[in-house]
Every structure is written in structure tokens, then in C-alpha cells.
Amino acid sequence: MTILNEEQTMLQDQARTWVREQAPVSRFRTMRDKHSDISFEQETWGAICELGWGGILIPEQYGGSGLGYRTFGVVLEETGRGLTASPLFASALVGASALLLGASEDMKRAWLPRIAAGSSVVTLAVDEGSHHAPERIALSATVSGDSVTLNGRKSLVLEGIAADALIVAARTSGEVGDKNGISLFLVETNAPGLERIKLSTADARGYADIQFNDVVISTDAALAEIDGGFELLDAVLDCARAGLAAEMMGTGSEAFDRTLDYLKNRVQFGQAIGSFQALGHRAASHFMELELARSCVEAALDAIDDSQADMSQLCSLAKCQMGECLHDMTNDMIQIHGGIGMTDEFDAGFFLKRARACETMFGNQSFHRQRYISNFGI
């Protein structure tokens, strides 16, 4: 379905109003200036949980509403507009997806209701190097009897400081670069030997490096088969990519709307600068790119909901096209605003910084181009 249903339209209105009134970009600025470790405000996260958004993916039996990815995308688009700081995406989409797709019944019962209510934050710890490379997992997991010992380091884990538990991709066998030999474990962040290092990044979102020094967990903490976790990891990552692309769509749309407003209101040479074709045509081109990328994002979310065979390809398409479009839009947002766009007092910089962070997360444009074209036998 390319058109929103009634329920989704109502949720869109609710989310748009809430973000505008309760979590606009000015709220993000306040949060940034506090320099807190978790990089969001508990009050904002509490309000989101009261709205029930934490349970959008989670079935009713585990305390959620089970509305699906396209519906979640509608909300993420709005929080993306406000650059709203919260663990909603990392926990209620990525963490919940991992558990829904791979956890045992006991694990689901233990964690999903808490994710839905917002009382626990569960996030994914996958990358270790400077680039997204899910098959290049090196963090070692040594299985002995029914216990597993983890050693290694994860880098730039989203909401890593706020997390109560991590879904950790670890290597149980094989070499770095092998798809076989990767396993996923749920690790609580209070486990002895687990150390978190807060990272301060340009986009001011919550990230941490996580060091594992002889962290011992039970084999019951495994999602999917030991050694056979890559397929699950890839599926979870696809959900994350499509969800993040939905958030980026909101960020891009807001950057566009603000720039368009400026084109209409900024007067130079006695006329609104938007009346100059050099600028008007650029605005129309950005509009075009946003529309093209939007179709990809919506198609990817629908593909996850409908378990389509081309889901993975569409998720790469969505992440790449949205990334390209957001990249260009945020650059031009600064350029079109001129000097004011360069100041910290003005919000344009927030959009630029958020854009680059989102682009690199779960695979940048180059990663997804390579992944997409590998389907065509070249």
C-alpha cells in the first residue's frame, strides 16, 4: 500500500503535534547544552512511552500494539523532524526487532514488555571498526559448557550509555570476514567486565564504546543458533536501515521546509531570494530527490511488513537514496541560509551533523550501493 490507512494518518497527526509542541528542535538544543551522559531527557522519553510508541512493533501478548514497520516509520519521520533525542529508534525498533526475530520465548517474555513500556532500553552492538561491516566481527565469544566468555570491543553503540541490555554480535568460530561463525547474545550492561565509554560526537546523540573483558554469560542468552547468527543479524540490520531511513526522511523534510521558508522570506535585491531561478530550481530539485527517496523508504518498510523476497534489496535502496538526498539537502540548507547557517545559534548545523551520523550508521551510501549491485551478477 502506498497510501496511509486511517490509523496511520491519526498516528501521524498525533506524532506531528506532539513533536511540534513537546519535542521541537529547541528541546534538542537544551538537551545538548546539558551535556548529560545519556544524551536525552528522561522526561521526553517518559512522554514517548506514555504515548505507547515503544510498543508499536511489539505484539499485544508482550504488551505492545503490533502495528508494524510502516506505522513505526510514520512516527520516526516526525521525531526525525524534531531531531527528538530518545532511545525510541535504538530500543523499540532495533532492539525489539532483534528479539522478535531471534529470541527464545522466555527472552521475549522477559524483555519485550519492558521495551514496550520503556522501562528497559535494549540496543544493538555490531560494528567494531571505522565502517559498518557486519561480517567483519572480531569480538570473541568462547563457548565452554553452558557458559560463554566475551572479549573485545564494540564501537559507537547507539544509546550504549542508556542501555540496560545489548544484543551483541560476536565471533564464535571462523575468521574475521566469514559470515559463518557469528552469534548473537543478549548481554546485560551490568555484567562484570563490561565497561562503557561515553563518546562525545558532533551530532550529540548518545553513543558509547563498549569494552568486554572476560564477560561471562549463559548460552541461554543466545539468539538464533551459535555460529549461525549472520542471517538474523542481517535481517535485524535491514529493519534498522529502513527505520533509520524513515527518521532521516523526517530530518530531510524538515531541513527542506525550513530552507523553503527562508527562500520565501529572505529579501535581497528587493525581492524574495526564492524568486531567483538559480535557487528556485535547486529547491525544486531537492523536492524531487526527497519524493524519490520517500518512495524507497515506504517501499522498504512495506516490504518488511509483508516479508517480501526483495526486502533486503529495498532496505539498501532506501538507506542509500535517503542518505544521498539528506546529504545534499543539509549541505544546501547551510549554503542557502548563508552566514546565519554557519552559526551555532541557528539550527541548520544540527541537521547537517545529524545527517552525517545517520548516513554512516548501519552502512553508508557506498556500502549499500555495493550491497545492492551484488544482486545483479556483476
Place this chain on the structure above:
Amino acid sequence: MTSSTDLDTFRDEARQWLQDNFPASLKDNRPQGIAGFGTKFTGDAKLWQERLGGKGWSTPTWPAEYGGGGLSPEAAGVLSEEMKAMGAFNHIGGFGIMMFGPTLLDVATEEQKMRYLPPIIRGDIHWCQGYSEPGAGSDLASLQSFAEDKGDHFLINGSKIWTSGALEADWMYGVFRTNRDNKYEGISFITLDMKSEGVEVKPILLISGQSPFNEVFFTDVVVPKENLIGEKNKGWAIGKHLLLHERQGIAGGGGAGGSTFDLEHAAREYIGMDGDTLADGVMRERIARQKMKANSFALTARRFNDEAAVHGPSAAIGILKVAWAKMNQDREELMIELMGNRGLGWEGDGFNREELQHVRTWLRSKANSIEGGSNEVNLNLVAKRVLGLKGY
């Protein structure tokens, strides 16, 4: 909305009708050409045209009272699925179906709809479009071809240019000046028989070596008054409205088509593989970019079509026209580049048929950003009508 039970019933009916009426000789064997755009079919292809057009299923969603199928969009979707499953096809098309017919449905009198629509639906009339003139391209409203009001008829003098298919066309619809003192409120939308005395058609040879476009000259052409669509001097709005359907048509058809000789095929043949991947990594990335753009375009065309079915054609469609032109042109450029010096052939035995064809297609694609409203005009339209910017 049609209920799913109704759709199931319709699916059975459609399948049965296709089984009874679609000639077996044509199964997965579509003849070249389009009825209503230059092709006069014979034999079974003609029989199928008569049956399909007679049933109204060449235009499944047009109202039945004018000979259309009278189907809901959902039922039309079912019909299309059933036709595909049976190896059947719709070979009736052209400007009448893509643009003139939908415009008539929106603006014409009952009498005019009864007169023009049935032959369009049957594919009996090939319509061409008289819009551009030598002095009126992007600024179309500056057109000068004059239709002088002679009381019981118009007398037309002037010329049109870039008229697709005019050489074979039976009729023309177009915009003509009926008042020289008012640029926009001095244009009328008029149809004329291409066999009328004083109509002369001259093909234009293009850089591709082909002549899809023509010049059309009018010298004292007599056109009956009843051929006026809408009111006199009020034709500009109709002319513009028709262009929305043109862009919608591009959106609808633009995602499809293309030969099986695609970019990855050309890359394998002309560049070669290094193990599992293309030997040229830069080219591989560029092909990826191109294919992803095409994928995003096809998804957007589908989305805009779904939205248009609910809300009617939108000015935002102009953006899709620009995206389509860019996608096509970039694709053809990349194809020629992949082919290397094999992408330079013009004619003769030194090059194979595919190679020669690609050179012509590449050159033809240069018109994509000019025809149907240039990129610059479409960007102006979007800036003004969709984004609400002033000064366009």
C-alpha cells in the same frame, strides 16, 4: 473500492472472456506497433483490436457510456494481471488514450465525448498534438498559428513544429490563437482532420538519423465550428490541463520498457568480470547508482499513480518528468560509455544490431529533457505551483 468477492467474480469473468476472445496465435507474440499511433493492424492482431476495443478494455477505467470498460481501478488491476497471465496485451494507445481522451472526460460537452471517445477507445483514430511552434517552445502561450472566426467555421493559417507522428495521423488536436490582443485569453483548443485541404506535413531529420517529429503547415484550412473544445479564447487552461495527463502518462509508462540488453549485461560483455565482480570497480559503482535511481523512479511513478487515482493528477508530476528525463539520459550515456568504441557505430556490418540501436537510442534520449515541457519549465512550474515560490 470494489469488494474482494466482487473482484474474485470479476477475475473469473475476465479470464473467461479472454479465453473466448484472445486469439491463440498472438499468445506471447505481440506484434510491433500501437493502434492509434501509426499502426494499421491486419489479421488476428486486427481482430484482437476490434474485440478489445469493442469491449472497452483498451481503456478499462473509462466510463462505459462512451465505450470504456467502466471498471474500478482495482478491477482494472485484476484485468491487467489476467491479461499478463494469458500472454495477452493491449495494443491500442497513442495520444488519444494517453492525453486527449482523459482531457475530454474532464472538460468536454456530452456531445463531444460521444463523438470523439468511442473511436479513440477502439484505436481507430491516430491523434497528433499541435502545440509547439517555431516561435513558441517553452513559452508555449506565445503561439501565433491563427484560427480566424469566419462565422460558421475557422480559417487556420500558420505552422506547428515537433509534432510526433503527424505524418501518419488522422486527426490533430491543438491550441490556436483566436485573439491576438490577449496572450493567455486568446487561445482556443481545436481539433482538425489532417486530410483537410491546406494541411502539409514535413518530417524533421534528427541527430539520431530518425524522424519521429514533423513540421505541420496550415494554409487556409477550413475547420467546422463544432471542432472547438471548450469556449473560444479559453483554450489555454485546457491545453495546460492536458499536459498534466501527458506527464502522468510518462510517469505511468516510464518505469516500464527498456530492452533486455541492460547495463549489467553490457558491462559483462564489454568490460568483463574479475571473479564475481566487474573488472572496473568505478563503473560498477556507477551502474549501481543508475540502477538504484531507476528503481526509486519506478517506485515513485507507482506511488504517484496510486495517489493520482485518489486525488487526480497533481502539479508535482512535473518533477517526475524531470526525474524520468535525467534517469533515461544518464542511463543511455552510461550505456554508450560501457560499450566503448562499440558505442560509436552508425550503420553497416561493422557493428551488430544492438550496438547500432543503442547509438540511436542514446541520441534520441537527448530530447527527453526538452519534449513535454523542458526540465527548466517543469522546475519553474514546481517552484511556483508546488513550492509556492514567487516570480515564476
